[in-house]
Amino acid sequence: MFKRHESKDISGCAVVGIMNEKGKTMRGDVITNAIAVMHERSNGLGGGFAAYGIYPEFKDYYAFHIMFEDEGVKDEVETFLQDNMVLVKSEAIPVRKKMSLMNTPILWRYFLEVPKSKIPSGFSEEDFVVSVVMRINIRFNGAFVFSSGKNMGIFKGLGYPEDVSRFFRLEEYEGYLWTAHGRFPTNTPGWWGGAHPFGLLDWAVVHNGEISSYGINKRYLEMFGYECTLMTDTEVIVYMLDLLLRKHNLPQDIALTALAPPFWKEIDEMDKNKKEAMTALRMVYGSALLNGPFSIIISSSNSMIGMTDRIMLRPMVVARKQDTVYMSSEESAIREVCQDPDEVWSPQGGEPVYARLEEKA
Amino acid sequence: MRMIPPEFIVKIDDTCIKCKRCVNECSFGALKFENDRVVADHEKCVACHRCTAFCPTYAIKVEKFPMSFKDNALWGQDILKGLWKQAESGAKILTGAGNDKPYPIFWDRMVLDACQVTNPSIDPLREPMELRTYIGKKPDKLEFWQDKKGDIKLTTVMEPQIKLETPIIFAGMSYGAVSLNVQLILAKAARELGTIMNTGEGGLPQELADYKDNIVVQCASGRFGVDLSYLNSCAAVEIKIGQGAKPGIGGHLPGEKVTEEISRTRRIPSGTDAISPAPHHDIYSIEDLRQLIYALKEATRYKKPIGVKIAAVHNVAAIASGVVRAGADILTIDGFRGGTGASPQVIRDHVGIPIELALARVDEQLRKEGIRHMASIIASGGIRQSADVLKAIALGADAVAIGTAALISMGCHLCQKCHTGLCAWGIATQKPELVKRLKVEEGVRRLVNMIKAWNLEIKEILGALGVNSIESLRGSRERLRGVDLDEVYLDVLGIKPAGR
Numbered sequence: 001m002f003k004r005h006e007s008k009d010i011s012g013c014a015v016v017g018i019m020n021e022k023g024k025t026m027r028g029d030v031i032t033n034a035i036a037v038m039h040e041r042s043n044g045l046g047g048g049f050a051a052y053g054i055y056p057e058f059k060d061y062y063a064f065h066i067m068f069e070d071e072g073v074k075d076e077v078e079t080f081l082q083d084n085m086v087l088v089k090s091e092a093i094p095v096r097k098k099m100s101l102m103n104t105p106i107l108w109r110y111f112l113e114v115p116k117s118k119i120p121s122g123f124s125e126e127d128f129v130v131s132v133v134m135r136i137n138i139r140f141n142g143a144f145v146f147s148s149g150k151n152m153g154i155f156k157g158l159g160y161p162e163d164v165s166r167f168f169r170l171e172e173y174e175g176y177l178w179t180a181h182g183r184f185p186t187n188t189p190g191w192w193g194g195a196h197p198f199g200l201l202d203w204a205v206v207h208n209g210e211i212s213s214y215g216i217n218k219r220y221l222e223m224f225g226y227e228c229t230l231m232t233d234t235e236v237i238v239y240m241l242d243l244l245l246r247k248h249n250l251p252q253d254i255a256l257t258a259l260a261p262p263f264w265k266e267i268d269e270m271d272k273n274k275k276e277a278m279t280a281l282r283m284v285y286g287s288a289l290l291n292g293p294f295s296i297i298i299s300s301s302n303s304m305i306g307m308t309d310r311i312m313l314r315p316m317v318v319a320r321k322q323d324t325v326y327m328s329s330e331e332s333a334i335r336e337v338c339q340d341p342d343e344v345w346s347p348q349g350g351e352p353v354y355a356r357l358e359e360k361a
Numbered sequence: 362m363r364m365i366p367p368e369f370i371v372k373i374d375d376t377c378i379k380c381k382r383c384v385n386e387c388s389f390g391a392l393k394f395e396n397d398r399v400v401a402d403h404e405k406c407v408a409c410h411r412c413t414a415f416c417p418t419y420a421i422k423v424e425k426f427p428m429s430f431k432d433n434a435l436w437g438q439d440i441l442k443g444l445w446k447q448a449e450s451g452a453k454i455l456t457g458a459g460n461d462k463p464y465p466i467f468w469d470r471m472v473l474d475a476c477q478v479t480n481p482s483i484d485p486l487r488e489p490m491e492l493r494t495y496i497g498k499k500p501d502k503l504e505f506w507q508d509k510k511g512d513i514k515l516t517t518v519m520e521p522q523i524k525l526e527t528p529i530i531f532a533g534m535s536y537g538a539v540s541l542n543v544q545l546i547l548a549k550a551a552r553e554l555g556t557i558m559n560t561g562e563g564g565l566p567q568e569l570a571d572y573k574d575n576i577v578v579q580c581a582s583g584r585f586g587v588d589l590s591y592l593n594s595c596a597a598v599e600i601k602i603g604q605g606a607k608p609g610i611g612g613h614l615p616g617e618k619v620t621e622e623i624s625r626t627r628r629i630p631s632g633t634d635a636i637s638p639a640p641h642h643d644i645y646s647i648e649d650l651r652q653l654i655y656a657l658k659e660a661t662r663y664k665k666p667i668g669v670k671i672a673a674v675h676n677v678a679a680i681a682s683g684v685v686r687a688g689a690d691i692l693t694i695d696g697f698r699g700g701t702g703a704s705p706q707v708i709r710d711h712v713g714i715p716i717e718l719a720l721a722r723v724d725e726q727l728r729k730e731g732i733r734h735m736a737s738i739i740a741s742g743g744i745r746q747s748a749d750v751l752k753a754i755a756l757g758a759d760a761v762a763i764g765t766a767a768l769i770s771m772g773c774h775l776c777q778k779c780h781t782g783l784c785a786w787g788i789a790t791q792k793p794e795l796v797k798r799l800k801v802e803e804g805v806r807r808l809v810n811m812i813k814a815w816n817l818e819i820k821e822i823l824g825a826l827g828v829n830s831i832e833s834l835r836g837s838r839e840r841l842r843g844v845d846l847d848e849v850y851l852d853v854l855g856i857k858p859a860g861r
């Protein structure tokens with residue numbers, strides 16, 4: 001029933017992100033109303049949300065949202081989790097039981113801690129969590145980790161985004177950063193894990209487009225031990241960010257530039273330092289370039305970043321109203337939840353737009 | 362009695378106006394003017410088509426000698442003729458150009474992808490399409506330093522790189538195997554196109570000194586012409602271990618071909634045989650190769666990439682890994698279809714493996730070991746057209762090298778008589794009267810045109826693939842599919858079958 005994709009996943013989509021830079025929370029129905037406006041951009045075969053700040057009472061623990069095909073695999077995964085991490089709390093993710101969405105799996109959440117003794121030397125705590133997530137996704141057929149960050153969670157499933165939101169009762173959650181995704185897949189695997197956002201640690205990505213360089217992006221990641229099992233572009237983007245930002249420790253600007261770098265003719269015109277940096281970046285990270293149409297919203301606990309491909313083949317509109325930043329495939333979605341924004345603009349192709357959480361004094 | 366029938370028959374019809382051009386052009390002595398007419402010695406005709414290219418009335422035609430053998434799937438005509446030749450001469454059969462046997466051509470069993478609906482193709486006439494490629498060792502990651510203003514500076518020290526404006530370079534062809542005019546054409550075209558040529562193992566003729574930024578010099582087992590100034594008059598140095606057309610054997614330029622000029626560039630006495638031993642006599646293992654690589658790096662003060670060229674043989678992936686670990690910055694793999702100025706036919710036609718398979722395995726192996734960034738891969742040996750370039754890049758090559766295709770642009774008709782030194786097109790010859798037939802400016806124009814045409818075709822396909830720079834196709838085997846290939850070959854090539 002829960003078949004993973006065997007060939008490349010292809011889809012068109014709608015994306016929205018809303019963030020309050022002061023950390024003021026909003027309920028999940030705000031983003032739901034925004035994404036619902038773009039109903040036409042989805043076809044009921046996938047919708048999902050990433051929410052930050054929703055588990056304040058468990059904010060120091062890794063929150064794993066996991067889907068299971070049956071009780072058997074759930075038991076196996078739970079044993080595995082107990083062997084590797086400390087289980088603080090485990091519960092069903094609350095849903096509207098009366099709503100019936102296609103192929104609904106068992107949906108569970110766990111709050112976990114990493115015992116220092118388990119971390120192999122030379123590994124960071126985050127490396128360890130990533131390896132646990134990878135092992136669950138690859139080893140346990142019928143289990144899939146939706147999200148694995150702290151004080152955040154991903155809710156997704158098969159249905160229009162507004163239905164998925166109602167199913168997960170998102171109006172009951174309060175978060176300062178929300179992103180949402182509605183899918184229009186052209187091949188229909190009917191698998192909940194295939195819906196977006198896709199996340200790893202506290203990174204979540206929603207993405208509209210198809211990356212034509214998928215093949216080499218995937219092979220490049222495999223060189224560094226990432227296993228791309230989902231055949232989706234979004235998975236590749238998340239791992240790429242993890243590689244560039246966390247493993248290679250590149251400055252955020254540089255990492256994002258590697259995904260959508262300037263053209264050579266622009267680089268040739270740059271001043272010496274910049275030219276040297278950009279030339280090296282393209283030489284070394286050529287396989288990280290995401291080529292083809294995309295607009296993405298990348299979120300983490302402290303930022304939301306919107307970006308399109310270098311020639312902006314997919315739309316992205318950004319708006320700001322006081323401390324709240326909106327990013328969307330279409331302006332209509334922003335206007336639905338914010339009638340008179342202070343400013344509205346379309347970013348340049350390949351140029352990231354940031355919203356950042358203000359440091360609390 | 363004549364045991365061996367001629368390969369071709371030359372027919373001259375009555376539209377001949379007796380201008381004698383064909384007689385003057387035939388460098389193989391197949392045509393004579395006798396009793397007021399052109400007379401052909403069919404046995405000497407090699408089908409180089411020089412005569413037909415010059416005949417003003419199309420009076421002269423070269424046809425296959427119409428002699429039917431009793432059908433025999435085992436004893437082909439080629440085999441019979443070879444045996445008769447050997448029965449007469451008692452010698453191994455020499456030949457030129459590349460392996461012409463009907464082995465499968467994997468390029469023709471792979472097809473490329475294109476975008477439809479879900480992702481847009483890109484119009485190369487309207488959007489930038491980037492072919493720029495840097496060849497050399499890359500670090501596995503970069504480090505930056507950000508100052509207080511937020512300006513970013515690269516702190517990783519980069520190894521030397523060669524900048525190419527097209528992923529096509531010219532393969533090593535030595536002065537001696539080819540004429541000086543060929544090398545001049547390659548050097549001038551390389552400069553104009555923003556790419557590089559390779560001198561082969563015959564040293565660097567003075568006439569090429571001006572083009573040093575577009576030249577790769579070779580250090581082969583004969584060490585011809587190698588000294589400090591040679592090593593520093595180039596963009597890169599290549600250690601030639603092997604050649605696709607003759608893996609495992611050396612070379613032999615007979616004394617009569619060692620003219621004054623060749624003796625000067627090779628630094629050997631004129632008239633003596635120029636022998637390239639089969640192995641480098643100072644390289645009997647991978648550690649020895651490492652020493653030579655580092656000796657050359659020292660000699661060039663670590664300012665130039667050092668390449669290693671190997672022939673594609675059975676264990677090519679493991680050998681390649683060793684070469685890269687030994688410190689090579691560029692690894693050239695030459696497939697068994699690569700050309701040669703002269704090679705024993707038995708080696709040319711029966712030793713080595715196809716470049717497609719070798720390339721696929723090497724790229725995969727280096728990735729598995731996490732060392733793919735440590736060297737650029739150049740694929741060569743049987744690259745015929747832009748489609749082959751694209752497929753090679755999708756399999757994982759950083760760039761390709763072309764030899765035969767470049768010579769064809771200059772007029773080569775693939776008669777495979779390079780070893781005779783009588784090339785009617787002025788290419789594989791040192792005879793001044795033949796060499797001057799190859800006009801340098803015209804040759805440059807033709808070669809530049811051909812590569813520009815390939816560049817346009819490559820951009821067209823990249824656009825159809827929906828990517829706007831070549832690195833997004835490089836190693837992207839997802840964009841290739843196999844047709845008419847069994848599972849084992851699909852697996853070796855690392856591609857899916859068409860339809861999946």
Ligand code: SF4
Pocket residue numbers: 373376377378379380381382383384399412415416417418419420421
């Ligand atoms: S070139 Fe043609 S026309 Fe002239 S002599 Fe030869 S066959 Fe006759």
Ligand code: SF4
Pocket residue numbers: 409457458768772773774775776777778779780783784785786787788789
């Ligand atoms: S280079 Fe000359 S001799 Fe060699 S195959 Fe080409 S035309 Fe014939």
